[in-house]
Amino acid sequence: MKNRKHNSQARYRWLVKPLLSHAYRPWLINNQSLTARLQQRYSDFYVVPLAVNFLKPIRDEAAPLNLSADKIVLVRDVLLYGGQSPMVFAHSILPRKSLRGVWHDLGKLGNKPLGATLFANPKVKRTALSYKKLSPNHVLYQHAIQHLADKPASLWARRSVFSLNCATIMVTEVFLPNIICS
Template sequence: MPSAIASTHRSFRWRPRRQLPPQSRPPRALCAWLDDSGSLTARLIALSQGQFHLEVLRQYLALPSREEQQALAMARPARALIREVILCGRNQPWVFARSVLPLSSLSGKLRHLRKQHNRPLGAFLFSQPHLRRSPIAVAAFSADDGYVPASIARQNSLWGRRSVFALDGKPLLVSEVFLPALCAQLLQDKPSINNQ
């Protein structure tokens, strides 16, 4: 695990989807996914008919970006455990997820999140009865933004969402970017959904 390094992500304009101008809105097929406040992991497992797995790209200690610090309401810069994974369905990369877990949050029953390995964070979060979640904000990404690894971005019209989860007053920031293979799957499944 690398030592503390500062994040170099550029700043993104995260905001509620309904505040987006008409000319820059996500595809209709994605809107229900961007707005859904339930477990994304559970939804992906259902869509993949159980053919789901998680690949850890990297997990390291670093200073979150200034924007991430603001979202987490951090009073001063402090190290966090940053975890980047790909959620795969039907052996295709469907979602890139980045979690920022301040070290100050990783105590008590959240201590085990330091060693999630290939277990989805969402499976744990949504099993907690006292979980609180901030409103969902969305943002658009391009392949050269550097937020999503170029090897899986592959196009310039990616959409993502993020929110802050809190357990016992301890915040965790989770962002999820929907990849082209998932968008293609949603479009492919759309006719069968309409016929039901």
């Protein structure tokens, strides 16, 4: 029983280094704006909104935001495109209290990139990046592959928490295979 519990907890653990991430590593470890990098690389970069909903956070998202797992948060899912292909599945969560003040419009971004908003303000602080090789049983993997013709065995993701005053937002970026094929 103890071993099963340990394996369950390990499933939700994020890493401080993207071990054995190979071709994804340069994308994972760069802590600059992913939006800016994609815009530099692709003249036809664009964002496709998938969903904006009030939901409970995924099991491994509540603790880094100091939330209880039953709190409702605003969840925004988008695809970042370059070269007419999806490159990144981005998943952001904002606690309700963060929707007040300076970030009150973040839930209404539509097809505007969140990264441009976050990196435009020098007062925004960012935690260190954490990493995870997502397996098919992870919710984010399941959401990301819905937009792929071929289903990879795993997907690499990174996440961090941005803060400004008392407002926080967690951004998770799931790197799709196209990002290393282009």
